[in-house]
Amino acid sequence: MPFRYPVALELAGRRCVVTGGGAEAERKARALLEAEADVLVIAPTVTDGLGDLIRRGELTHVARPYGRGDLAGAFLVIAADADRAVRAAVFAEAEAERVLCNAVDDTEHCHFAVPSIVRRGELLIAISTGGRAPALAKRLRRRLTAELGWEWEALVDVLGEVRGEALPRRTVDFATWAARWHSVLDREEELLDLLAEGRIEEVRARVRAELAGHPEADATKFSRSLADSLGREAAGDANLSV
Numbered sequence: 001m002p003f004r005y006p007v008a009l010e011l012a013g014r015r016c017v018v019t020g021g022g023a024e025a026e027r028k029a030r031a032l033l034e035a036e037a038d039v040l041v042i043a044p045t046v047t048d049g050l051g052d053l054i055r056r057g058e059l060t061h062v063a064r065p066y067g068r069g070d071l072a073g074a075f076l077v078i079a080a081d082a083d084r085a086v087r088a089a090v091f092a093e094a095e096a097e098r099v100l101c102n103a104v105d106d107t108e109h110c111h112f113a114v115p116s117i118v119r120r121g122e123l124l125i126a127i128s129t130g131g132r133a134p135a136l137a138k139r140l141r142r143r144l145t146a147e148l149g150w151e152w153e154a155l156v157d158v159l160g161e162v163r164g165e166a167l168p169r170r171t172v173d174f175a176t177w178a179a180r181w182h183s184v185l186d187r188e189e190e191l192l193d194l195l196a197e198g199r200i201e202e203v204r205a206r207v208r209a210e211l212a213g214h215p216e217a218d219a220t221k222f223s224r225s226l227a228d229s230l231g232r233e234a235a236g237d238a239n240l241s242v
Contacts, residue, residue, distance in 0.1 A: 002130040003113040012036035015073050019066040019090055020080035021046035024104050028078040028114075033058060040074075042066050043081075066090060071099045078114075079103040107131040116141035121153030122160070151195040158191075158200060159184075162207045172213070184210045 016032045018025050021043030029050060032039045039059040041050060046061065054061045062070070066086055071077055071093050077100070079090040084106060091109035094101035103109035115126035116137040125144060127137045170177060184191075184207055194203050209215055 002132075003110075003128065004130070006115075006126060006128065007112075008124065008126070009035075009076070011076065013038060014075040015040060017042060017071060017074045017077040018080055019043065019070070019077065019086065020082065020104075021050060022080065022082065023047055025078070025080035026050045028080055028104070029053065029059060031114075031117075032076075032078070037076075042070055068093055071097050074099045076100040077102075079106070079109065118144045118148060120148055120150065121156055123148075123152055123156045149196065151192045154195045154200060155188075155191060155203075158195070158203050158207060162204060162211065166208065166211045176213075177211075180211050180213065183215065 011032065012035065014037055016037040016039050018029045018032070018039065018041045021041060025041065025043065026047045026049045029039050029041055030053075033053070040062065041054075041059055042062045042064070043066075044064055046054070050059075050061070053059050066081065066089070068089070071090070074097075077090060077094055079087040079101060081087055081090070087103040087106050087109050091101050091103060093099070094111070101109065101111050102114055107113070110131065113128050113131045115128035116134075118125040118127070118141055125148075127140045127144075129137050172180075187206075191203050191206070194200075194206075206215075
């Protein structure tokens with residue numbers, strides 16, 4: 001089963017059930033909590049980590065094995081039970097009740113695959129192999145996690161802010177608007193370098209100017225700013241050599 005249609009679900013406030021109380025169930029429950037879901041764990045015993053979450057009131061625990069009817073009102077269920085027969089029973093109820101189901105390491109009893117995730121603020125990159133090679137997806141996640149620094153989160157924030165400001169005042173046609181965005185993103189590496197240096201306002205100014213159709217004015221300001229910065233660094237080096 002290749003799971004060909006990728007989506008990003010909004011789970012905030014939705015009831016999401018996890019059956020099973022082991023390490024994998026804990027990992028899935030934590031991911032659901034990060035998505036602000038209303039999480040219910042059904043298992044006779046749970047890991048210490050799940051126990052801590054239960055004691056803090058971050059999720060609800062039903063201390064018994066899964067039983068038919070446990071998916072009432074659920075939007076999504078993760079079947080993380082070690083017993084395949086239980087996973088099959090969870091899937092059967094999910095099918096009948098139209099609840100989205102994922103069974104851990106059991107693609108036959110899944111409506112969807114849970115991808116490996118790289119998250120930088122609102123930037124979310126999902127990596128999936130359709131359930132065929134999850135170890136490869138995890139390896140790629142580690143690689144991208146190492147390569148994508150916090151400045152990517154800042155870039156998404158700045159672009160979102162400036163877009164929100166500029167969109168209501170847009171006077172150009174869509175093709176021109178799209179071309180201006182292409183121009184912004186053609187300088188992606190420059191923007192990321194500036195953000196890594198903490199020069200967030202400068203990035204905002206450059207993006208605003210590009211979207212307004214005045215990149216030349218902004219480029220002049222940027223050149224002056226860069227020259228001033230280099231001058232300060234040179235002066236600092238000179239002082240160090242004294």
